[in-house]
Amino acid sequence: MIVLKAPQDQVLTALQAVSGIVERRHTLPILANVLIRKTGNQVELTTSDLEIQVRTTVQFDGDAGNLSTTVGARKLIDILRSMPSDQTVSLTSNANKMTLQGGKSRFTLQTLPADDFPLVQEAADFGPVFSVPQKVLKALINQVHFAMAVHDIRYYLNGILFVAEGKNLTLVATDGHRLALAQAELDTDIPKQEVILPRKTVLELMRLLKDGKGDEENAPIEMRFAGNQAKFSFSGMEFVTKLVEGKFPDYNRVIPKNHKFRLTLGRAPLLSSLQRAAILTSEKFKAVRLSFEPGLLSIASSNAEQEEAKEEIEIDYAGDKIETGFNVTYLMDALGNMSQDMVCIDLNDSASSALLTIPDTTGFKYVVMPMRI
Numbered sequence: 001m002i003v004l005k006a007p008q009d010q011v012l013t014a015l016q017a018v019s020g021i022v023e024r025r026h027t028l029p030i031l032a033n034v035l036i037r038k039t040g041n042q043v044e045l046t047t048s049d050l051e052i053q054v055r056t057t058v059q060f061d062g063d064a065g066n067l068s069t070t071v072g073a074r075k076l077i078d079i080l081r082s083m084p085s086d087q088t089v090s091l092t093s094n095a096n097k098m099t100l101q102g103g104k105s106r107f108t109l110q111t112l113p114a115d116d117f118p119l120v121q122e123a124a125d126f127g128p129v130f131s132v133p134q135k136v137l138k139a140l141i142n143q144v145h146f147a148m149a150v151h152d153i154r155y156y157l158n159g160i161l162f163v164a165e166g167k168n169l170t171l172v173a174t175d176g177h178r179l180a181l182a183q184a185e186l187d188t189d190i191p192k193q194e195v196i197l198p199r200k201t202v203l204e205l206m207r208l209l210k211d212g213k214g215d216e217e218n219a220p221i222e223m224r225f226a227g228n229q230a231k232f233s234f235s236g237m238e239f240v241t242k243l244v245e246g247k248f249p250d251y252n253r254v255i256p257k258n259h260k261f262r263l264t265l266g267r268a269p270l271l272s273s274l275q276r277a278a279i280l281t282s283e284k285f286k287a288v289r290l291s292f293e294p295g296l297l298s299i300a301s302s303n304a305e306q307e308e309a310k311e312e313i314e315i316d317y318a319g320d321k322i323e324t325g326f327n328v329t330y331l332m333d334a335l336g337n338m339s340q341d342m343v344c345i346d347l348n349d350s351a352s353s354a355l356l357t358i359p360d361t362t363g364f365k366y367v368v369m370p371m372r373i
Contacts, residue, residue: 001067003038004060005090008102011060012080017237018047018054019073020204028118033070035117036091040064046119047073051242052201053120054208058236062090068114071098079107120240123226130190131220132169134234138209140171141202143182143364146333148199149175156246158199162225165192172251178330179254183363193225196244201230210235255365256353259346261319263292264359267343270297271335273311277301278328280309287373288328292347293321301328324350325373331356334366 004011018034026032028050035046041062046055079100083089089102093111100107141160149157152175163170170183197205210219221234225243232239277288282303291298292315299311324347334356335343346355356366 001065001093002063003036003067003091003093003098004043004062005088006060007085008080008083008087008089009085010058011089011091012077012085014043014045014056014058015073015077015080017056017208018045019077020207021049021052021054021200022047022073023049024074030070030112030116030118032072032074033112033117034073034076035070035114035119036068037114038062038065038067040066046117048118048120049200050118050120051198052204053240054204055238056236067093069093069098069111070114070117071109071111075109076100120242122231122240123229126224126226126229126231127193128190129222129224130164130186130188131222132184132186133218134209134221135211135218136184137169137221138206138211140169140182140184141206141209142337144171144173144180145202145206146337147173147175147178147180147366148202150199152176154246156196156244156248159196159244160202161194161196161248161251162223162230163192163194164190164223164225166190172248174249174251174254177327177369178334179251179365179367180334181251181255181365194248195225195230196246196248197230197241198244201239201241205232205239208234208237208239254353255367256346256348256355259348259355261292261317261322261347262344263297263315263317263319263347264342264344265297265313265315267335267338267341269313270343271332273299273313274328274332274335277309277311278332280307281328285371286327286329287325287371288331289323289325289373291321291323292317292319294318319347322347322350324354325371326354326368327371330368334368338364 037044043060044057083102087102092099098109161172167186172181224231277299281301289300297313297315302308340358342359344357353367353369
């Protein structure tokens with residue numbers, strides 16, 4: 001039976017959309033496979049890692065009839081990648097084998113039964129559905145994802161907090177040393193819902209979401225949250241994920257208020273100066289010393305080899321002299337994920353956290369704790 005027949009680029013695009021979560025090594029061999037379900041001309045592709053499940057439905061030519069089987073996802077993708085993009089390829093199923101053909105190339109792959117594929121059991125108690133344009137959600141995630149913890153023992157920090165309330169959608173990430181918050185407005189009022197999306201889910205959403213170019217300008221993503229699951233539907237795809245259980249820190253208490261001093265300066269010049277100073281920081285501490293004084297910001301770094309870097313930027317600042325230290329990576333992460341020309345820095349004293357915001361924008365806040373140098 002011919003399962004599908006289509007140009008290589010169409011088949012590859014559909015497979016790549018669902019295969020980001022497939023690990024190369026698994027305790028369950030079938031999790032390295034993609035579940036293929038054919039119903040007439042509709043082909044449904046599903047992958048799972050037991051915690052996340054991604055599904056897409058596409059229309060391809062092929063024989064009439066229905067079929068369900070599973071085949072190695074990465075092998076299929078690697079073979080397709082090696083073929084010309086304009087070549088027509090076909091996937092044929094016969095007994096417990098699957099044959100991929102294109103031009104004079106022919107590959108026979110082993111299959112595993114579809115009944116053995118462990119689908120994620122969807123929750124029964126999903127809350128109300130709400131949607132935002134994909135480009136809005138992608139922008140929000142881009143503004144906070146870098147502040148997520150990595151393999152932290154406080155497992156609730158290894159992800160992003162989603163808070164939907166009224167007409168606001170707020171995303172927050174923190175690793176205990178810095179915190180990033182981004183907000184957008186929804187079209188409809190919805191009851192308050194708070195969930196923590198796992199790190200792997202966040203990175204996969206970033207990969208899959210469209211950023212609003214061309215036909216996808218306002219393509220929506222629909223979201224639904226349950227007690228232990230979230231469900232996203234967008235661009236012909238369905239994405240179900242387990243949630244991180246636990247209590248996220250009270251982010252409102254972390255965001256400093258009533259600063260004594262504020263300065264606004266160019267984002268790109270500040271980022272460039274920090275990148276140069278970072279070259280001579282010590283590998284372990286990544287510390288830079290920032291000295292704010294009227295009209296001037298000095299950035300200094302040094303390392304164990306007694307090497308030093310010093311940068312100076314003219315700034316519009318008339319407050320007290322403040323000398324403080326920060327992890328340069330934390331500052332560069334925030335500045336590198338902004339697209340605006342200017343950035344505001346609010347300060348109290350050398351021992352207090354700094355608050356980075358964007359002028360005339362209330363939807364983004366980034367807090368970074370100082371370092372002792």
